[in-house]
Amino acid sequence: MLKRFLSLAIVFVLGFALVGSVAAQGGGKLEIFSWWAGDEGPALEALIKLYNQKHTGVEVINATVTGGAGVAARAVLKTRMLGGNPPDSFQVHAGQELTGTWVVANRMEPLTELFRSEGWLDKFPKDLIDLITYNGEIWTVPVNIHRSNVMWYVPAKLQEWGVEVPKTWDEFLAVCPKLKDRGVTPLAMGENWTAVHLFENVLLAQLGVEGYRNLFAGKLSWEDGSVKAAWALFDKILNCTNPDAASLSWQQANDLVIEGKAAFYVMGDWAAGYMTTTKGLKPGEGYGYAPSPGTAGVFNMLSDSFGLPKGAPNRENALNWLRLVGSVEGQDTFNPLKGSIPARIDADVKNPNLYNSYLQSAAADFASNALVGSLMHGAAAPEAFLNDFQTVVSVFIATRDVDLAASASQALAEATAVR
């Protein structure tokens, strides 16, 4: 009898241990804050589903504020953080958006210990670790790497119009009138932030890697002739964009290309996620891609990451969320849907069943190209600079005044200590 009882007890304990290793019991809530709503939602939703499978009993609140590049979400987050009402974890770009806004303000918990205990210190690229390190501590967990400098198009349409993919902006400007004559918008553009996104890549083409890096390191003046030349070029490019740009979201601008109303679109590779996951198009067939003109061999990068704000109401659940975000399984669940490559170097990115041909090519370029950081997506400059720079771009679109844009940007760089 005693023997039977003991063996039953062992079976029970073993069974419990097994179940426990698959799905941890837990309770309470977990609020994750991001701007990945609607069309941008599938990758995050898949990650949350995985979290739910592993942590049954935790109620996940997927708090989103719609709006590309987080222009609306970041303002709401600021109000919440300053009001003492932080979410448990929030999306933040690696780089100055993280360090310059939240870390220097002493609002985040360091995560170096988590990186150590999870064995992550050598599992992320060194350049990326540098972007999330400040004062010797690591502050967030990167979930992906996105590329800013991509030009998208529909191969069949280009063929129909007899147009090649431009390798330089001069080549683009040469085909611009030809496309206009056919009633096609040469370059799709959307609301203000997408213009800033385009501008950073025009700047990169005009200045080259060294010049671009120097500009954001405070070693090159915004009033330098080379930077003014970028504004002058931007002026010509703007004349090839759709007049209703200001009222379109990034997805609506993308739709102009998909629908054959526009030829090209310079946008980050979340556009690949949108066209693949939401629109069901295949890379290389339904849509084509190339480095934005004049930027071959350069990968203008940004990374979405999640951090742990001080005072997170559900800290333990948040730590488990970060463990998932930083795991191979989490990254291989999220990124194929998102249109980004995993931040981890040991994820399954070579697996064609997971990562499509666009993502394979992005991973190859990330490994071999020169890397620079995106301005619009938090890597290169502090948010204080970016916010007012968005106004400089709006004013430029209205006035086309190169000298005004140059002096305003320089004044801003000095006031916000860009380096």
Ligand code: GAL
């Ligand atoms: C970026 C973000 C991407 C994508 C994009 C469009 O700032 O890093 O993940 O969401 O905005 O909203």
